[in-house]
Amino acid sequence: MAIIEHTNKEIGAVKKGKKYASSIRFWHWLNFVIISGSLLTVLINSMLFDRSQRSFVKNELINAGAAVSDKQAGAVTHGLEDQVWAIHSYFGYALAALFLFRLIAEFFLPPAKRLFPKLKKAYHAYFILKKERETAKHELVAKGLYIIFYLLLLIMVVTGLLLAFEDYTGIPQNINHSIKEFHGFCMYLILGFIVIHLSGVFLAERKDGKGIVSDMINGGEN
Secondary structure, eight states, rough: HHHHHHHHHHHHHHHHOOOHHHHHHHHHHHHHHHHHHHHHHHHHHHHSSGGGHHHHHHHHHHHOOOOOOOHHHHHEEEEEEHHHHHHHHHHHHHHHHHHHHHHHHHHHSGGSHHHHHHHHHIIIIIIIISHHHHHHHHHHHHHHHHHHHHHHHHHHHHHHHHTHHHHOOOOOOOHHHHHHHHHHHHHHHHHHHHHHHHHHHHHHHHHHTTTHHHHHHHOOOO
């Protein structure tokens, strides 16, 4: 009986809104900036500095009075592409540092605010107690998506670091190519998560979760 009452109180607290720790809010918004910057560099390279732009670079240089071959135009485009990828690498290092920060921050949170204890309590409420199942279901889905997102971040960090230090890892080129492809695939999955996350926030703001964005900025109220 005491367990049921305790769980119901915690589920009720979820309805009223949670107090977000400053470390999590810091990580959340800085992570958003870093991921956005990283995706922007990918977008710039895919749109401006791919091979299809070599003829454009060549024509512009010729119009400026320079005598340029296709190979030289390609070298210019490739050099600009490398500059953008260098910035992408810096975003990657920042993302790796933030991921490490998030792991460490989890251990300093109160037990009731940690990811896996909250997931466990929602599971217990939904499958064992069968009380407030709608709220518990929402928690299970939300926390399950967060776990998937963290796993994707881990993959992005590990594969990104392997690519950044490929000259020192001794990994064969064909495997590095596969790592690069997998790294890019995970980027699209993260984009999908961001779309789902923003859609969920938008719907929550229009329904019973109004104020969730401001709570993530100022911490909210218990």
